[in-house]
Amino acid sequence: MEGTAVAFAPGHISGYFKRIDGDSPKTTGSCGAGIVIDRGVTASVTPSPKTSVIVTDRTPDGESLISYGSGLIEELLSGLGVCAKVETTSGLPIGAGFGMSAAAILATLTATNAVFELGMSAEAISELAHETEVAHNTGLGDVAAASGGGVAVRNAPGIFGVNSRFFPSAEICSVTFGSIFTPDVIGSPEKMAQVTAAFPVGEPATFTEFMMKSRQFAEASGLIPARIRPVLDACDEAGILASMTMLGCGVFAAADGFEILSGFGTAVPLKVCPHGPILLEV
Ligand SMILES: Nc1ncnc2c1ncn2[C@@H]1O[C@H](COP(=O)(O)OP(=O)(O)O)[C@@H](O)[C@H]1O
Numbered sequence: 166m167e168g169t170a171v172a173f174a175p176g177h178i179s180g181y182f183k184r185i186d187g188d189s190p191k192t193t194g195s196c197g198a199g200i201v202i203d204r205g206v207t208a209s210v211t212p213s214p215k216t217s218v219i220v221t222d223r224t225p226d227g228e229s230l231i232s233y234g235s236g237l238i239e240e241l242l243s244g245l246g247v248c249a250k251v252e253t254t255s256g257l258p259i260g261a262g263f264g265m266s267a268a269a270i271l272a273t274l275t276a277t278n279a280v281f282e283l284g285m286s287a288e289a290i291s292e293l294a295h296e297t298e299v300a301h302n303t304g305l306g307d308v309a310a311a312s313g314g315g316v317a318v319r320n321a322p323g324i325f326g327v328n329s330r331f332f333p334s335a336e337i338c339s340v341t342f343g344s345i346f347t348p349d350v351i352g353s354p355e356k357m358a359q360v361t362a363a364f365p366v367g368e369p370a371t372f373t374e375f376m377m378k379s380r381q382f383a384e385a386s387g388l389i390p391a392r393i394r395p396v397l398d399a400c401d402e403a404g405i406l407a408s409m410t411m412l413g414c415g416v417f418a419a420a421d422g423f424e425i426l427s428g429f430g431t432a433v434p435l436k437v438c439p440h441g442p443i444l445l446e447v
Pocket residue numbers: 206220235237238253254255258259260261262263264265266267269302303304345346347348412413
């Protein structure tokens with residue numbers, strides 16, 4: 166129980182989803198599909214007599230934003246019966262539909278497990294991360310998806326709900342204007358009813374199919390903020406596949422949309438991450 170462990174967990178852009186309520190957080194979650202991305206959260210965990218958390222977030226312009234304390238992470242550590250100094254650094258803005266809350270939980274648990282030699286399997290880490298995420302209403306399907314890489318297609322709630330993963334060579338880009346408070350959306354029965362009705366038929370097997378289904382869902386879901394409509398229109402005009410980052414005020418598009426997205430804000434190039442959480446240092 167000495168030293169520091171550092172872990173990385175990838176983010177996840179959800180293209181479409183539908184809430185599924187089970188009888189516990191373990192069996193509650195979502196079906197849907199999304200891209201596991203190469204930007205995520207790096208967590209460094211050092212055993213300490215008292216728990217403290219430093220969170221480095223990103224603004225939509227890419228600047229660092231430091232804050233102290235995190236109820237979510239503090240609760241996670243206390244549930245494991247350990248105290249540590251934790252630093253999480255997000256590669257993209259928190260709350261903007263990039264699955265940064267799931268990545269923060271997965272990265273923190275992976276590093277905590279290593280430095281305290283808790284003996285948790287990758288599956289046990291994902292299970293606890295999923296239950297934490299669902300219990301806090303910060304996400305439904307991000308943990309299941311980000312526990313591995315690629316484009317993850319989920320046909321059941323929970324960490325065993327990933328039906329297939331494919332690994333396209335296509336790259337993407339994204340622009341964000343800020344956050345959408347996830348609990349307000351996934352906690353609203355009215356919004357969830359419209360989302361469920363918008364869920365697309367059939368499962369995507371290619372990047373293009375995934376993008377088309379995501380956009381079809383976004384349009385029918387009633388979730389598209391007015392702020393991103395001009396970006397989607399500009400992409401449509403140029404024939405570039407694009408949709409809304411669920412659940413954030415932003416757009417993700419095929420890589421050839423980078424210049425168009427840059428006309429609206431700070432565009433970020435992203436790759437499909439080939440893996441789930443990894444330990445970087447122990
Ligand atoms: N790196 C982090 N460290 C600690 N808490 C985090 C971190 N990232 C997210 N959270 C928690 O998750 C909440 C945001 O959840 P959500 O809107 O689902 O974000 P995202 O869309 O990035 O997954 C934050 O208000 C905070 O409570």
